[in-house]
Amino acid sequence: MMKQFIPRNLLKSFQRNIYLHRGSRISGLKKHPEEVFTNYKGIKYEDIDSNTQYINEFLTDKFKIDNKLALQVITHKSFANGIKPHNEKLVAMGSRVLNLFLVKHVTSQQTTNELAINNQNLDILGQPFSRELSGRLSLGIFAKVEKLNTIMFWNTYEHGLSFENSGELKVSANLVYALIGAINFTHGKTVAEEFIKEKVLPQVEDITKKIFDSEGKVE
């Protein structure tokens, strides 16, 4: 047998004593991992079905994604300082798929506008309604209505605030983007667009309409 080269410093047994802190944050002290990897509702970060049940139920078999990826979808970068895989890149992908799909969707409706190019009405682009379809508010509410955001791993300085002010709205909207992104990664763009069309768009259109109705009343 050939003797394997092992650096000297690795041969020494490696030992250190460290205090792991529980409770409120004190600067300089390392937090206990059990506490770091638990979200504010007391749910432990684990790759188990119960954590991703809401995502899996919503997706059905047609759009099924890997359980590990589903866990990544519900993890926000604020959780445990980003040490676990989080959904930043999925959001980047999903928001762009959604925006592109919506642009294609709203311009492809039947129109009588004589300025339409090749029967595609571009005057709808940039209008508040079409912009809000992929807006944070609509998607955040969508996530709440569909209970997608029941289990999320994220952190904020104040979980007691309202849905909007605590930042939960934004994180929930990101979750929807991430979900679309994850489907795009797993199944490709055609399936991701089908998913938006079947599962997301009808609800989101209704929600956005309600938002504009209530906006009108205030004014």
Added chain:
Amino acid sequence: MMIKGLTSIKLSSTSTRCIGRTFARSYQVAQPDPFFKTEYDEIDNYGSYKNTRFTHKLPETTAQQSPLLVALHSRLNLPNKYEHSTLSQALNLIKNEGLANNFGLNTLGKNLLTYYVSEYLLMRYPRLPIPVFNEAINAYMGVDSLYEVGKSWGIEADVTSKLDKHLSQENELLKYGRLRFLEDSEKSKITEDGIVELNEYESRTIQGNKFISSESEAYASSVRSIIGGLYTHCGEESAKKFIYDHILSRKVEFESMFQFSKPTRELTRICEKLNLTEPISVRLIAETGRLSSHAIYVTGVFVGNQKLGEGVGSSINESKTRAVVNSLLSYYLYTPIDESGNPIKLPSDVNYKFEGIVGEGDVAI
């Protein structure tokens, strides 16, 4: 359809009171631009929207007689289906002449570009940190890059006023093949060398001592609009091909886009994220000798018996830092390949199969 749960979420724009503190509503719903004088039947009847500010389009027969348009059309190898009038509209940024401008085409093109550039980067460089990822997108489709693209397509800007055109007896159709972004009053402005007067748009874009000139923004917008126009006439596939041919074929040097502030600490955190249990060690591999006139040191970064990176420097500290930065770069700039060694397929390709990796996001340090 009744949406359950919606009633429980407060949607008024008045402030909400929570735990003794008052917060103003932070989310602003998009507002319509009154300039366009938009009319519609129902808010969600997309086909009924109409910007009444614009009254007409350039007739196709007129557009085909503009030599500049024909030349541009042929230079870009656009398919015959692509109408010259759309090309002319893509070059028009003027808002208040009644002639339809490129606002919609620009939005369309921007969305197409953003998707395809992001998809390319997310799949090819899945581990790029978000700040670099955003800057890389900017490098491909930011105003500066698209300005260069527009220039390289030989698009001419329309800088002469109506009076000048009349005096030089210029063919009226030439105008429709030029990039129109200046109002007549701005064209006749007197300029002085070395002094730039910023207009309203330009002064909004000042960052440090840089600003985006309305000329470069106009070029960028025309490039986006031409891509948008390609989608309307020839579909998404040809728009995608066009983006790959003209935008993604350009070179971006990713390795020179990183600025590390605490590389060693970052590397430790990444190793922690990757569950590498063995400690990191930075060790000297070779040196020319401390007494040599120009000493050179080669240092490697190791985790257990695996080498992450290597750096050369003229002092031990320099070589150490270079080694750490090199190992960070080789992590961040990883490109997945498929079994046969080719670049992996992208989600918008036909017969897509997921082979790469999904970026797991950055760590905070």
Added chain:
Amino acid sequence: MPVKAIPKVSIARNGVGTLVVPCNKIQIQYCNWGGSSQGVRDLLTNGQLNNFASNNKNIFIEVIKKSGHPTATFHYSNKDKVNEIDIKNLKFNEVLKKINEYSQRSGNELFKWNHKVLSINQSTRGIWSPMHEAKSDRYKI
């Protein structure tokens, strides 16, 4: 923020992906009377310039009538370069040859490169390093 990004602008590689011919506009100036413009006048009347124009639809050709020796001005999209050449006393086929030649240029100055490769890409093989030889083969000081 662990890492900051440095803004960059992508570098053009005309010909990778697609080729956009850099010459986009030719202005031909001639005189209707002077003898030095005879070749250009022939070129205009015998339809050869029309042929050239229909074969090169990507180039916008402008013909200007003005007294004086004839010139041809070539506009390149490459950094807005403009190249004006003299075409006085040339026969029509010689003028056409000039136009053909200059319309195919990139707009850059011609120069001689006395090295093997001119590239913006890094060498795939890397630079040879004496420090990575086996220790026994290294040069000892």
